[in-house]
Amino acid sequence: MTKKINLKEMEKETFRDSNQDGFMEIVFGVIFFSIAGYIHTKNLPILLVLLPIFGPIWMQFIRNNFTYPRIGYARPSKKMARQIIWVLFIYMFIVLFMVFVFPLISNNWNLTLWHNWPPVFYGIMTTGAFLYLGYKVGIMRYYIFSTLSVIGFLAVYFIEFETLERGLEMYFLGMSGVMVIAGFALFFIFLRRHKLSKEEITDDK
Amino acid sequence: MINKKNKTSSDIQRLRSVDKLIHEPARLNIMTRLYVVESADFLFMMRQTGLTFGNLSAHMSKLEEAGYIDIIKEFVGKKPHTMLKLTENGRRAFNEYRKKMKQFFDVL
Numbered sequence: 001m002t003k004k005i006n007l008k009e010m011e012k013e014t015f016r017d018s019n020q021d022g023f024m025e026i027v028f029g030v031i032f033f034s035i036a037g038y039i040h041t042k043n044l045p046i047l048l049v050l051l052p053i054f055g056p057i058w059m060q061f062i063r064n065n066f067t068y069p070r071i072g073y074a075r076p077s078k079k080m081a082r083q084i085i086w087v088l089f090i091y092m093f094i095v096l097f098m099v100f101v102f103p104l105i106s107n108n109w110n111l112t113l114w115h116n117w118p119p120v121f122y123g124i125m126t127t128g129a130f131l132y133l134g135y136k137v138g139i140m141r142y143y144i145f146s147t148l149s150v151i152g153f154l155a156v157y158f159i160e161f162e163t164l165e166r167g168l169e170m171y172f173l174g175m176s177g178v179m180v181i182a183g184f185a186l187f188f189i190f191l192r193r194h195k196l197s198k199e200e201i202t203d204d205k
Numbered sequence: 206m207i208n209k210k211n212k213t214s215s216d217i218q219r220l221r222s223v224d225k226l227i228h229e230p231a232r233l234n235i236m237t238r239l240y241v242v243e244s245a246d247f248l249f250m251m252r253q254t255g256l257t258f259g260n261l262s263a264h265m266s267k268l269e270e271a272g273y274i275d276i277i278k279e280f281v282g283k284k285p286h287t288m289l290k291l292t293e294n295g296r297r298a299f300n301e302y303r304k305k306m307k308q309f310f311d312v313l
Contacts, residue, residue: 011241064281072249074242
């Protein structure tokens with residue numbers, strides 16, 4: 001009773017606990033991979049179209065079979081989920097707005113000067129998103145992802161690529177690889193740490 | 206000086222009006238955990254609170270009787286599954302409890 005109850009901290013702890021299975025990272029990885037595919041093929045890849053439709057069903061199926069029987073299920077508060085989505089949306093909008101304001105300020109619409117800039121803007125977007133998620137839900141690995149994102153977009157900015165798209169493609173492919181590997185590593189750690197109890201907990205116990 | 210003493214004693218007296226159903230440590234733990242989520246299942250609550258199945262069940266029943274939580278029974282496949290959710294009444298009672306306890310500790 002002497003321990004101070006911090007509701008905000010408890011909310012973060014619940015979110016952390018529910019997302020320790022690595023699926024969030026795998027989903028991020030698949031999204032980044034789809035964006036890289038889109039940039040590469042110039043066509044909307046089938047994965048990017050199918051992802052919003054089948055992604056949640058697939059994730060729910062896997063979590064129902066692997067995650068929830070081990071650690072249980074908690075639906076996060078709507079207020080927190082709404083706040084995260086809104087802040088990320090506004091942040092993305094501001095960065096995109098800056099992309100168009102920059103040439104106006106510099107009074108130069110010559111796109112050849114922009115050869116190396118898109119990776120920086122996309123990098124700022126993903127870095128900011130990871131930083132915010134790290135702060136909001138208290139998952140430390142998001143700070144690591146945001147650092148890797150900075151390293152990634154700076155590397156892509158300084159390396160000379162033959163085309164504008166090549167750098168972006170490399171950036172998203174790199175981030176996708178990091179996220180998917182991290183996601184699977186977390187998933188295996190999760191499975192090892194949380195064994196299925198032999199005696200199943202049901203209501204009629 | 207006398208006034209201050211009276212005020213402190215009346216504040217302490219007010220502690221008697223605190224909701225004893227919530228004040229019990231295990232139930233306070235349950236209420237707090239449910240306050241920060243939309244809903245949670247039985248296994249999740251067991252892990253979070255560290256209570257045993259029987260213990261959690263007993264406290265849940267008391268909280269449900271008071272109208273503080275909803276126990277939603279459903280089936281996932283063929284297995285029974287229980288979801289727990291704080292009711293509006295429960296949220297109000299928890300907020301009231303927090304307010305009273307905060308006032309009390311401020312006086313101390």
